[in-house]
Amino acid sequence: xxxxxxxxxxxxxxxxxxxxxxxxxxxxxxxxxxxxxxxxxxxxxxxxxxxxxxxxxxxxxxxxxxxxxxxxxxxxxxxxxxxxxxxxxxxxxxxxxxxxxxxxxxxxxxxxxxxx
Amino acid sequence: xxxxxxxxxxxxxxxxxxxxxxxxxxxxxxxxxxxxxxxxxxxxxxxxxxxxxxxxxxxxxxxxxxxxxxxxxxxxxxxxxxxxxxxxxxxxxxxxxxxxxxxxxxxxxxx
Numbered sequence: 001x002x003x004x005x006x007x008x009x010x011x012x013x014x015x016x017x018x019x020x021x022x023x024x025x026x027x028x029x030x031x032x033x034x035x036x037x038x039x040x041x042x043x044x045x046x047x048x049x050x051x052x053x054x055x056x057x058x059x060x061x062x063x064x065x066x067x068x069x070x071x072x073x074x075x076x077x078x079x080x081x082x083x084x085x086x087x088x089x090x091x092x093x094x095x096x097x098x099x100x101x102x103x104x105x106x107x108x109x110x111x112x113x114x115x116x
Numbered sequence: 117x118x119x120x121x122x123x124x125x126x127x128x129x130x131x132x133x134x135x136x137x138x139x140x141x142x143x144x145x146x147x148x149x150x151x152x153x154x155x156x157x158x159x160x161x162x163x164x165x166x167x168x169x170x171x172x173x174x175x176x177x178x179x180x181x182x183x184x185x186x187x188x189x190x191x192x193x194x195x196x197x198x199x200x201x202x203x204x205x206x207x208x209x210x211x212x213x214x215x216x217x218x219x220x221x222x223x224x225x226x227x
Contacts, residue, residue, distance in 0.1 A: 004159070033214070042120070042205045042217030043160065056214065091159055102148040102167070102211065107159030 002026055004108035006092050012114045013082055020078045021111045025094030032075050033105060034067055035091040036060065043091050043107075049075060050097065082115045089113075119143045120208050122218040129225050135193040137221050139206030142187065146208040150215070151180060151191045154203045163204075164191070196225045 005024045013019050025032045030051050035043035046065070047057045051072040061067075064082075069075040079086055089112050093105035121140045129135045139149075147168040152160035166173040166180045166189065173180050179192045193200055206218040 040125075041219050042207070043215075044217070045214045048214065093159070102165075102209070104150065104162045104165060105215065106162065107152075109157065109159050 004092055004094050004106055006090075006108040006111050008111055009109060010112050010114075012116065014116050015082060015084060017082055018078065018080045019082060019113060020076055021090055021092075021113075022074060022076050023092030023094075023108060024074045025092070026106055027073075029094035029096050029106070030072070031095045031097055031103070031105075032069055033093040033095075034075070034077050035093065037089040037091055037110070038087075046077075079113075082113075084115045087113055087115045118219070119146075119216050120206055120218040122204075122206055122221045124221050125219075126222040126224070129196045129223065131198055131225055131227050132195045135191075135196045135200065135223055135225065137191040137193075137204050137206075137223065139189045139191075139218055140187055141189075141206075141208050143208070143210070143216075144187065145210045146216075147211055148209050149180070149182060149189050150207045151178075152205045152207060152217075153200075154205065154220070160205055193223075196223075198225050198227050201225045 007022045033048040034046040037043045049069040064080045067077045089110045091110045092108045095103040095105045150165040151163040154160045182189045203220045205220045207215045209215045
């Protein structure tokens, strides 16, 4: 299966700890996105990369959050000094850049973070 | 300020009947709309999309209708099957910008 994969699937941590999540996109996709989803809400955009360049960051992405895509392939999302409000599902998606400009995004299964 | 709204949190439909899921948006600059389906413990899966230059797009049992003047779109599933039971998200974007998702509607198809 060559879909989007995310690791870990679940993470439980104590408040104040740092956590890092990994996303492996579909191999030929040059765009990679991070979203956050809380209960009863749809995915909320956090940031996206085209190849290794981080092109946009949402205001939801506080300075405790950092994302990287060092070689334009996999990406990591780190949350420093976690807070209980960070508890959510973190979704990664990837897509190709199409000539028409619009593109469907393929999502991974998500990492569920619980901050105690 | 929710730009994409799905006002029905849940919907129950009998197997074999039509399911109609609704979505409203406020940003008239949106020009591309998508529906995603999400099962528990999985990421959203793309279902169908429509560009603002069209008012209907069909793919098998799934049809999306777009009413630009009303800023409204709907997803029709006919006939509904138990395997269609999932949360459905409407999403929209403007060319070059990122998707905005609605809060989702949980569809239950009863056998």
